[in-house]
Amino acid sequence: MTEQGSRLDPWKQSYAQRTAGMTASEIRALFAVASRPEVVSLAGGMPYLSALPMDTVAETVQRMLATEGLTALQYGSGQGDPRLREQILEVMALEGISAHPDDIVVTTGSQQALDLVTRIFIDPGDVVLAEAPSYVGALGVFSAYQADVVHVASDADGLVPHALEETIQALQAQGRRIKFLYSVPNFHNPAGVTLSLERRPQVLDICQRHGILVLEDNPYGLLGFDREPYPAMRAASEEGVVYLGSFSKTFAPGLRVGWALAPHAVREKLVLASESAILCPSAYAQMTVSTYLATSDWRAQIKVYRELYRERRDAMVDALTAQLPQARWTHPDGGFYVWLTLPEGVNAKAMLPRAVTERVAYVPGTAFFADGTGHQHVRLSYCYPDPDRIREGVRRFAGVVQAELELLETFGPYDASVTSDTSAARVQFPSPDLS
Amino acid sequence: MTEQGSRLDPWKQSYAQRTAGMTASEIRALFAVASRPEVVSLAGGMPYLSALPMDTVAETVQRMLATEGLTALQYGSGQGDPRLREQILEVMALEGISAHPDDIVVTTGSQQALDLVTRIFIDPGDVVLAEAPSYVGALGVFSAYQADVVHVASDADGLVPHALEETIQALQAQGRRIKFLYSVPNFHNPAGVTLSLERRPQVLDICQRHGILVLEDNPYGLLGFDREPYPAMRAASEEGVVYLGSFSKTFAPGLRVGWALAPHAVREKLVLASESAILCPSAYAQMTVSTYLATSDWRAQIKVYRELYRERRDAMVDALTAQLPQARWTHPDGGFYVWLTLPEGVNAKAMLPRAVTERVAYVPGTAFFADGTGHQHVRLSYCYPDPDRIREGVRRFAGVVQAELELLETFGPYDASVTSDTSAARVQFPSPDLS
Numbered sequence: 107m108t109e110q111g112s113r114l115d116p117w118k119q120s121y122a123q124r125t126a127g128m129t130a131s132e133i134r135a136l137f138a139v140a141s142r143p144e145v146v147s148l149a150g151g152m153p154y155l156s157a158l159p160m161d162t163v164a165e166t167v168q169r170m171l172a173t174e175g176l177t178a179l180q181y182g183s184g185q186g187d188p189r190l191r192e193q194i195l196e197v198m199a200l201e202g203i204s205a206h207p208d209d210i211v212v213t214t215g216s217q218q219a220l221d222l223v224t225r226i227f228i229d230p231g232d233v234v235l236a237e238a239p240s241y242v243g244a245l246g247v248f249s250a251y252q253a254d255v256v257h258v259a260s261d262a263d264g265l266v267p268h269a270l271e272e273t274i275q276a277l278q279a280q281g282r283r284i285k286f287l288y289s290v291p292n293f294h295n296p297a298g299v300t301l302s303l304e305r306r307p308q309v310l311d312i313c314q315r316h317g318i319l320v321l322e323d324n325p326y327g328l329l330g331f332d333r334e335p336y337p338a339m340r341a342a343s344e345e346g347v348v349y350l351g352s353f354s355k356t357f358a359p360g361l362r363v364g365w366a367l368a369p370h371a372v373r374e375k376l377v378l379a380s381e382s383a384i385l386c387p388s389a390y391a392q393m394t395v396s397t398y399l400a401t402s403d404w405r406a407q408i409k410v411y412r413e414l415y416r417e418r419r420d421a422m423v424d425a426l427t428a429q430l431p432q433a434r435w436t437h438p439d440g441g442f443y444v445w446l447t448l449p450e451g452v453n454a455k456a457m458l459p460r461a462v463t464e465r466v467a468y469v470p471g472t473a474f475f476a477d478g479t480g481h482q483h484v485r486l487s488y489c490y491p492d493p494d495r496i497r498e499g500v501r502r503f504a505g506v507v508q509a510e511l512e513l514l515e516t517f518g519p520y521d522a523s524v525t526s527d528t529s530a531a532r533v534q535f536p537s538p539d540l541s
Numbered sequence: 542m543t544e545q546g547s548r549l550d551p552w553k554q555s556y557a558q559r560t561a562g563m564t565a566s567e568i569r570a571l572f573a574v575a576s577r578p579e580v581v582s583l584a585g586g587m588p589y590l591s592a593l594p595m596d597t598v599a600e601t602v603q604r605m606l607a608t609e610g611l612t613a614l615q616y617g618s619g620q621g622d623p624r625l626r627e628q629i630l631e632v633m634a635l636e637g638i639s640a641h642p643d644d645i646v647v648t649t650g651s652q653q654a655l656d657l658v659t660r661i662f663i664d665p666g667d668v669v670l671a672e673a674p675s676y677v678g679a680l681g682v683f684s685a686y687q688a689d690v691v692h693v694a695s696d697a698d699g700l701v702p703h704a705l706e707e708t709i710q711a712l713q714a715q716g717r718r719i720k721f722l723y724s725v726p727n728f729h730n731p732a733g734v735t736l737s738l739e740r741r742p743q744v745l746d747i748c749q750r751h752g753i754l755v756l757e758d759n760p761y762g763l764l765g766f767d768r769e770p771y772p773a774m775r776a777a778s779e780e781g782v783v784y785l786g787s788f789s790k791t792f793a794p795g796l797r798v799g800w801a802l803a804p805h806a807v808r809e810k811l812v813l814a815s816e817s818a819i820l821c822p823s824a825y826a827q828m829t830v831s832t833y834l835a836t837s838d839w840r841a842q843i844k845v846y847r848e849l850y851r852e853r854r855d856a857m858v859d860a861l862t863a864q865l866p867q868a869r870w871t872h873p874d875g876g877f878y879v880w881l882t883l884p885e886g887v888n889a890k891a892m893l894p895r896a897v898t899e900r901v902a903y904v905p906g907t908a909f910f911a912d913g914t915g916h917q918h919v920r921l922s923y924c925y926p927d928p929d930r931i932r933e934g935v936r937r938f939a940g941v942v943q944a945e946l947e948l949l950e951t952f953g954p955y956d957a958s959v960t961s962d963t964s965a966a967r968v969q970f971p972s973p974d975l976s
Binding site: 114115116117118120121122123124125128129130150152153155156158160161163164165167168169171172175176177178179180181182214215217218221225226227228229232243246247249250251285317319345346354358359360361362369371372375378379381382383384385386387388389390391394 | 549550551552553555556557558559560563564565585587588590591593595596598599600602603604606607610611612613614615616617649650652653656660661662663664667678681682684685686720752754780781789793794795796797804806807810813814816817818819820821822823824825826829
């Protein structure tokens with residue numbers, strides 16, 4: 107088979123075109139480093155599961171298996187457990203959504219829902235609109251299906267409606283085919299901002315006028331610190347929105363249980379796509395979630411999480427205020443992330459190896475843009491380390507930034523072209539073929 | 542959005558091209574009918590989980606969560622739990638495979654492994670070779686990625702090597718790009734046959750000479766009734782084979798835990814594709830399997846399954862011999878399925894509504910061909926109903942066939958063009974655009 111390619115990969119010539127776009131993300135490369143115990147990781151988005159009543163969960167599962175094990179361990183429906191789909195309606199009702207359980211598809215985490223929606227809508231070269239910045243895992247999916255991601259400006263109130271309108275008009279004038287707007291309206295990953303109440307109908311109206319579907323991704327919506335959740339965009343538009351939800355942040359991610367709520371005809375396609383991808387989601391994981399929802403006070407557990415994360419948000423914001431006055435950052439009122447803008451001239455990607463040496467990890471902003479920008483930004487997460495660790499992490503981080511500033515003062519601004527060469531081997535990010 | 546499409550589906554004009562190939566399979570349409578208690582289902586491939594020691598499983602999981610819950614409920618590695626990957630080596634050693642755990646990717650059932658392999662190798666129009674007949678779930682995946690499936694003759698000893706050679710030569714003469722051979726070598730679904738020891742190196746050699754990857758799908762390999770497992774093709778070729786395994790038939794399918802063992806460079810692509818599709822497989826499900834393997838006598842459990850299924854195979858074959866001498870069928874020495882050839886002129890797909898009326902369900906052979914053939918064949922599964930139900934099911938099935946034969950005698954042969962029209966609404970199958 108040597109005629110097929112190099113000795114290292116005999117199948118090199120056999121891959122599909124889409125496979126060229128599959129490269130490791132910065133977050134992935136970081137996980138290996140950040141998991142060393144001496145490193146304070148402000149990089150990951152892992153929920154703090156020590157806040158779960160683990161013994162209760164264990165007993166719940168034991169009872170579920172003993173009474174319903176034959177169903178839980180068997181193949182199930184491609185669309186997902188009917189009982190769980192009914193319970194998901196209760197969860198979504200907290201954000202004003204009214205729906206029918208027939209329009210829900212349970213997925214292997216909401217990441218699979220992202221994959222399925224992209225699979226049924228995207229031909230290579232189609233455009234996906236996304237906030238600037240946008241969730242790295244979604245950008246990876248869009249890249250894997252050879253979509254062109256076009257970012258739309260976002261500020262402290264989330265996606266900017268007039269920027270959305272202008273971007274759509276410019277793309278349509280070029281004859282581009284825009285398939286959907288991907289948006290994380292609540293406690294944005296990574297931006298830490300929330301789409302304001304005023305802007306929600308404006309965004310919906312713009313998309314509806316231009317025949318563009320809204321893909322509303324809402325893993326953090328119930329994790330607000332200061333107020334009741336805003337109504338989801340899906341609450342105002344049944345036909346114009348595919349809504350994605352997840353139990354990863356409100357219960358536990360290791361179960362891999364998420365869902366999509368879609369207009370009926372789209373839901374049918376999603377089920378067929380999911381059956382092709384995995385036959386059916388795990389009945390075992392779904393019934394674990396279902397039994398947990400039925401037998402525990404899950405709303406109280408979400409409140410526990412909220413208070414925990416609020417305390418950590420405060421620890422991070424206070425530490426940044428005290429130690430990094432040269433930078434700017436968003437002030438999240440929910441979710442897991444602060445989005446930080448470094449002082450002029452400091453390059454987050456180039457600085458990362460030094461930060462790891464100083465035993466602190468973060469995700470450079472470049473991970474959250476499909477177009478190679480974002481060098482001046484950093485995502486800091488406060489969900490997993492306790493407040494003391496957060497303060498220590500910010501202290502180390504501020505020291506690294508300070509050292510970069512001193513270097514800048516001595517040697518002048520950083521040459522980005524050099525970075526790309528030297529750091530490419532260790533940190534890569536999918537670079538969709540943007541036009 | 543009405544300008545976008547019909548009132549029924551406002552997004553009708555927005556779907557990707559691949560979505561046109563996603564239609565419900567015959568097995569899916571059947572599941573709804575076959576699950577009614579008065580119907581004897583010889584249709585599904587559900588393992589008989591009552592043979593599992595459910596209380597032991599429940600206690601195992603309870604203990605696992607109480608001691609390792611923080612890991613089991615958290616995000617995990619995209620490639621899969623390292624401990625489970627070590628244990629998978631022990632499972633594969635039973636079929637002569639020696640490998641490194643780094644070359645294993647854990648997937649959401651082996652269906653996801655099929656999806657990932659197809660995703661990284663198939664561009665629209667590429668050719669996949671598959672046995673005639675072939676597994677319906679794999680055909681669905683190939684269709685979803687717009688592959689052209691070309692069937693290769695199979696007989697009582699499995700795939701026919703000289704037919705493989707001739708098919709490859711003919712396709713290559715046409716300039717077609719053949720990406721891989723998809724094969725279920727052991728206790729084939731649906732054919733019930735096993736690739737003979739003599740043919741295994743021949744198949745490998747042919748594929749290697751032509752630079753074609755072998756995708757060896759082996760969910761049933763450890764469920765042989767009469768002998769030790771044959772060595773897997775992967776045991777003889779590390780670089781030429783991607784091997785797929787599953788715990789769905791040897792333990793339980795509701796966990797959705799399968800795996801791919803691939804040449805190293807291919808494995809890297811599979812992990813990236815899986816991270817894009819689901820971020821990571823469920824740590825919870827993986828650690829459930831891992832704890833089960835570590836604390837139970839899983840080899841003894843497989844023996845329990847084997848003896849159970851052998852008894853059911855005997856019940857089915859004996860009942861067919863007694864009641865349906867007009868038909869022919871394969872004699873499986875493992876797995877779940879008998880592949881039956883109806884008497885000349887009887888159409889399995891056209892006969893299905895009558896069979897359901899007579900309270901017996903099966904899968905018509907057309908489900909297992911990408912090219913619309915297979916009307917004279919039926920897949921009968923003996924895995925789930927007990928022997929008395931199997932005998933009753935075969936009795937009903939034989940009665941339906943007998944009635945069809947009497948109709949044939951009175952009215953002459955069946956007009957296939959009429960069937961396609963009248964049955965299309967209830968039973969559809971993906972029809973890849975075959976050239």
